[in-house]
Amino acid sequence: MTALQLEKIDKYFGKTKAVDGVSLEVQENEMFFLLGTSGCGKTTTLRMIAGLEQVDGGAIRIKGRDVTRLTPQKRQIALVFQNWALFPHKTIRDNIGFGLKMQKQPKTDIDAQVENMLQVVGLPGFEDRLPGQLSGGQQQRVALARALVLNPNLLLLDEPLSNLDLNTRLRMRSELVEVHRRLGLTTIFVTHDQTEALAMADRIALMEDGKLLEVGTPHEIYESPHTEFTARFIGEKNSLQGTVSAVSDTEQQVRFNEDSYLSVPVSSKHPVQEGDRVTVFINAEKIRFFKADADTGGDNYFQGTVENIMYLGTSNKYSVKLQTGETIVHDQQTTQDAPKYEKGDRLQVHLDPAHCICIKEKQ
Amino acid sequence: MLKQKIADLLEKSTAYNRYFLLAPPLLFIAAFFIIPIFWMIRISFYPGGSFEYEPGFTLQHYLRFFLDPYYLGTALYTLKITMLVTPFVIVFSYAVSYLIATSTGKKGAIYLMLIVTPLFTTEVVRALGFKIFLAKHGIINTILLATGLFDEPLQLIYNDFAIVVALIHSIIPYACLVLIGVLVGIDKSYLEAAKTMGAGRIKTFWHVTLPLSIPGLSGALVVSIIWCLSIYSIPEFLGSGAKYTMTMLIEEQILSVFNWPFADAVAAILVFLTVVGLAVSFKFSEKKEFK
Numbered sequence: 001m002t003a004l005q006l007e008k009i010d011k012y013f014g015k016t017k018a019v020d021g022v023s024l025e026v027q028e029n030e031m032f033f034l035l036g037t038s039g040c041g042k043t044t045t046l047r048m049i050a051g052l053e054q055v056d057g058g059a060i061r062i063k064g065r066d067v068t069r070l071t072p073q074k075r076q077i078a079l080v081f082q083n084w085a086l087f088p089h090k091t092i093r094d095n096i097g098f099g100l101k102m103q104k105q106p107k108t109d110i111d112a113q114v115e116n117m118l119q120v121v122g123l124p125g126f127e128d129r130l131p132g133q134l135s136g137g138q139q140q141r142v143a144l145a146r147a148l149v150l151n152p153n154l155l156l157l158d159e160p161l162s163n164l165d166l167n168t169r170l171r172m173r174s175e176l177v178e179v180h181r182r183l184g185l186t187t188i189f190v191t192h193d194q195t196e197a198l199a200m201a202d203r204i205a206l207m208e209d210g211k212l213l214e215v216g217t218p219h220e221i222y223e224s225p226h227t228e229f230t231a232r233f234i235g236e237k238n239s240l241q242g243t244v245s246a247v248s249d250t251e252q253q254v255r256f257n258e259d260s261y262l263s264v265p266v267s268s269k270h271p272v273q274e275g276d277r278v279t280v281f282i283n284a285e286k287i288r289f290f291k292a293d294a295d296t297g298g299d300n301y302f303q304g305t306v307e308n309i310m311y312l313g314t315s316n317k318y319s320v321k322l323q324t325g326e327t328i329v330h331d332q333q334t335t336q337d338a339p340k341y342e343k344g345d346r347l348q349v350h351l352d353p354a355h356c357i358c359i360k361e362k363q
Numbered sequence: 364m365l366k367q368k369i370a371d372l373l374e375k376s377t378a379y380n381r382y383f384l385l386a387p388p389l390l391f392i393a394a395f396f397i398i399p400i401f402w403m404i405r406i407s408f409y410p411g412g413s414f415e416y417e418p419g420f421t422l423q424h425y426l427r428f429f430l431d432p433y434y435l436g437t438a439l440y441t442l443k444i445t446m447l448v449t450p451f452v453i454v455f456s457y458a459v460s461y462l463i464a465t466s467t468g469k470k471g472a473i474y475l476m477l478i479v480t481p482l483f484t485t486e487v488v489r490a491l492g493f494k495i496f497l498a499k500h501g502i503i504n505t506i507l508l509a510t511g512l513f514d515e516p517l518q519l520i521y522n523d524f525a526i527v528v529a530l531i532h533s534i535i536p537y538a539c540l541v542l543i544g545v546l547v548g549i550d551k552s553y554l555e556a557a558k559t560m561g562a563g564r565i566k567t568f569w570h571v572t573l574p575l576s577i578p579g580l581s582g583a584l585v586v587s588i589i590w591c592l593s594i595y596s597i598p599e600f601l602g603s604g605a606k607y608t609m610t611m612l613i614e615e616q617i618l619s620v621f622n623w624p625f626a627d628a629v630a631a632i633l634v635f636l637t638v639v640g641l642a643v644s645f646k647f648s649e650k651k652e653f654k
Contacts, residue, residue, distance in 0.1 A: 052555050073561040085552035089574045098570070099560035150560065 002064070003028045003186035004049065004154060009058035011044050011210075018044045020210035021058070029184040031177070033197040036207035037233075045207070046156055046190045050079045062153050073102075075154075078147035082159040084139050086131035092118070092142055093127040099150045117145040120179065137168040144176070148183065155187045161196065173200055194234055198222060206230050226269060228279065228359045236284040238328040241361070244276045254280055254358060256324040263299040264356045277361045286355040287330040289318075289339065292346040300353055304328070306345045320349055400634065407627035416624045424628035434612065438632070441608045444523070444598070445591035448530045452587040453580060455531065456538035460579075461572075463539070464546035478539050486533065490600040493529040494520065497601075525601035533597065534590045538583035545579025546572075585644040592637050609633050 004026040011019040019041040026032045034042040047053040049060060051072035059068045067075045078099075086095050094101075096117055097110040105113075118124050121141035131139055140160060147155055161169045161176075177200050180187055191197055197204050198218040205215045206229075214226040225231040232239070242262070245255040252272060255261040262280055272278055290296050292303070304320040307327065311317075311334075318330045318341065328349065332338055341347060410421040428434045463474045481489060496502055497519040504516040519525060549572060557567040595610040602608075607615070609629055616626035 050559055052558070072555075072559045073563065075559075077559060079556070079559045081552045081556060083550070083552055085550065085556040087553060087556075087571060087575075089577075090570075098557070098562070102561035102566060146560070 001028050002026070003030065003062070004032075004188065005059075005061040005064075006045070006049070007059040007061070009045070009048060009060060010056045011041070011048060011053060012056050017210050019048070022207070022210075022212045023058075024205055024212060024215060026186060026188065028186055031180050031187050031189065031200060031202045033201040033204040034188065034190045034207060035194060035197045035204050036192065038192055040207045041210040042190045042192075042207045043158055046079075046158055046188060049154065049188060050077055050156055051075050052079075076150075076152050077154045077156055078150045078152035079156040080143045080147050080158065080160045082162060084131075084143035084160070084163075086139055086142055086146070088131055091128050091130060092123075092134075095131065095142060096146045096149055098146065113149055114145075117149045120148065121145045122175075135168075136164050137172060140164060140168075140172055141175075144179070148179070148185070153186070155185045157187065157189045159191055160189075162191070162193065169196075176200065198234075206233065208233075222283075223355075224267075224269065224357065225281075228362070231279075231281040231357060231359060236329065236331065237281040238284060238287070240280045240282075240324070240326055240328070242278060242280065244272050244274050244278055244358075247272065247274055251353075252358065254278055256326070260302065260322075260324045262351060262353070262356060264353050264358045267358065270357070270359050272358060272360050278358050279361055280351075281357040281359065282328075282351050282355050284317075284329045284331040285315075285333075286352060287328065288350040288352065289320075289330065289332070289341065290348040290350060291339075292348060294348060296348055296350070300351045300356075302349045302351070304347060304349045306341050306343050306347065309341070309343060320347070322349065403627045404631050406624055407631045409624045411622075411624050413620050413622045424625045425632070427625065428629060428632060434629070437607045437609050437612045437629075438636075440606050441592060441610075441633075444526060444530065444608065445588055447523070447527050448534065448591050449584065449587040451527075451531045452534045452538050453583055456535045456542055456583055457576075457580065459535065460539045460542035460546050463543050475543070478536050481532070482536050486594065487596045487600075489533055490529060490596045493525065493532070493597075493601055497525050497528070520601060521603050523602075523606075526598050529597045529601055530591060530594065533594070534587050537586045537590065541582035541586055542576065542579040545576050545582070549575045581644050585641055588640045588644070589637055592633060592640070 002025050004024075006022055006024050008021045008023050009019060010017065010021060022041070022045055034045060036042045044053060048055050049062075051067070051070060051074075055068060059066060061067065062075060062077070072079075087098070090098070093111065093114050096114045100110045100113060114127065115124070118126055121144055123138060123141055123145070126134070126138070126142070131142065134142065140163075143160065157176075161172050164172060173196060189197075189200065198221075201218050203215055203217055204221050206213045206221065208229050213229055214221070216226075221230060222234055225234060231237055240254075240256065240262070242254040242256045244252055245261060246253040247266070250266055251263050252266055253261050253263055264280060290301070303323045306318055307321050308319040309316055310319075312331075313334070315331045315333050316338075318332060319327055320330065321327050330349070406416070407424055408420050408422070409416045410419045410423065411417055428438075459474070459478065463471050463478070466474060484492075498504070499516045499518075499520070501519075503519060507513050507517065508515075553571050553575065554567055557571045562570060593610065595608075595614060598608045599611055599614070602611075610633070613626050613629050613633070616622045616629065620626075
């Protein structure tokens with residue numbers, strides 16, 4: 001069953017179109033991510049789902065029910081804000097119990113549910129504290145408890161982890177996934193952090209300029225992006241510009257200059273013709289290095305010189321200037337058997353065709 | 364930009380620099396406010412009466428104030444006016460501030476300007492304005508007579524009613540300036556969170572907006588109390604003349620009776636009342652301050 005359906009929703013702020021004809025479907029129990037840079041319309045989309053912004057066009061359905069014109073309190077959703085928005089003057093008990101109190105549930109029921117929720121988020125006994133007395137991670141959990149206790153049709157999360165320090169953030173990621181797995185609640189998660197989306201999502205919707213660019217699993221989005229924007233935005237990809245010089249049934253040749261070219265398998269996703277200007281993307285960790293004098297032979301090997309090395313802990317980031325004149329970046333894991341190269345070393349770079357994505361440039 | 368620059372400057376400044384920046388206002392306040400007050404308090408203990416006093420120590424002026432029902436009455440009258448005025452100031456200024464804080468675009472700015480405009484005139488001018496406004500043949504009475512509801516003009520002036528109305532009018536802008544700041548500062552996400560959890564407008568106001576504006580309310584309370592205690596021209600111009608506030612008593616003792624030690628004693632009591640009022644209000648707001 002479809003938990004949420006957006007049908008061509010629009011939103012204008014003045015004359016700017018903040019959200020432009022976004023359509024998508026989220027399945028029951030899915031962890032769905034809206035990913036994009038700031039100002040791409042992802043938060044506005046979330047706020048329209050919540051009912052905090054009115055749509056200027058299109059329809060929103062939650063579990064098949066049209067909620068487009070309903071106020072937030074009638075949509076049976078729960079929203080966790082970026083700043084968590086815990087009422088500073090109310091105790092944790094009153095914060096979590098607020099929604100239940102609005103439903104006029106008896107106090108003893110509310111207290112029992114609050115206690116239960118605090119167990120779920122791992123903060124038993126925090127009932128009588130004020131939000132200001134809690135750490136960021138703890139406030140985040142209270143905000144989650146306050147949302148979950150309402151047993152909503154949709155759980156909406158607006159960058160809930162971006163105010164946390166790195167370690168807490170990483171811990172909260174797995175806790176959120178765990179809670180989601182246990183409770184099986186349809187969740188819409190807004191973030192600008194692609195690693196967060198890749199790590200947690202069932203599916204990701206990538207937004208840019210108010211438009212929905214593509215929807216896919218983290219694997220699809222990372223390995224075989226549809227659009228040039230996705231290719232540039234997700235992961236750290238090298239991009240090489242060239243011209244398609246030959247197309248066969250299985251392969252296409254992308255020529256960079258007189259004596260260097262790449263062979264890339266033909267992709268039904270990204271059809272090209274001879275003479276097209278294209279950009280070839282390849283993820284930084286997919287590149288392979290060989291010694292300059294190694295007998296490699298075959299296609300897609302390029303001579304290069306190490307220009308710079310950046311030590312990143314888990315990996316070394318090499319910048320290599322290719323004979324074509326372009327510079328590519330390679331992330332090499334710092335395992336023991338990884339060959340070491342020094343600045344100025346000459347080497348061969350292999351761009352595996354299986355990992356090359358060739359996208360036609362926009363006119 | 365300027366705010367950032369000042370913040371940077373304060374950030375970089377050593378303790379020495381901070382005192383350097385603070386010095387001019389501190390010196391000014393010390394020279395023209397703190398020292399005179401202590402001087403005044405000292406004279407309030409000098410023995411003497413009209414036209415004459417000499418250094419020494421006596422409590423006679425304080426005893427005179429507290430033991431004479433007429434003088435003590437001025438304190439009670441001042442407190443009565445304060446208690447009549449303050450609730451209206453709080454309610455009216457809260458309503459106006461809420462309107463301004465929730466207005467979008469230019470509307471809020473226009474309302475704010477309307478609120479602040481009266482502050483461009485002095486207290487005396489405003490008191491005289493009310494004199495015209497509430498007079499026997501003033502605007503209000505003319506309108507009331509024209510409606511036919513009354514046969515003869517109402518006595519709207521030279522009584523407590525006139526003092527209370529004019530005081531409320533004078534204090535509201537100051538109370539609003541305090542309240543607007545607090546109301547605007549309430550994070551909208553609190554209100555939105557309440558909405559998504561099923562609270563309607565009234566419940567959101569009652570459970571979220573009102574409790575979060577308590578610091579502003581206590582600020583407005585302080586403003587109102589201080590103004591009521593210290594204002595002179597409004598009761599002087601609009602009152603009956605039979606009942607004195609403490610400020611009127613002080614003025615009379617200094618300028619007509621020339622009993623400076625007694626006037627100083629009354630002033631010291633007024634300062635004491637004000638300080639107590641402030642302390643209580645601050646204590647109250649401290650408890651309710653969040654984050």
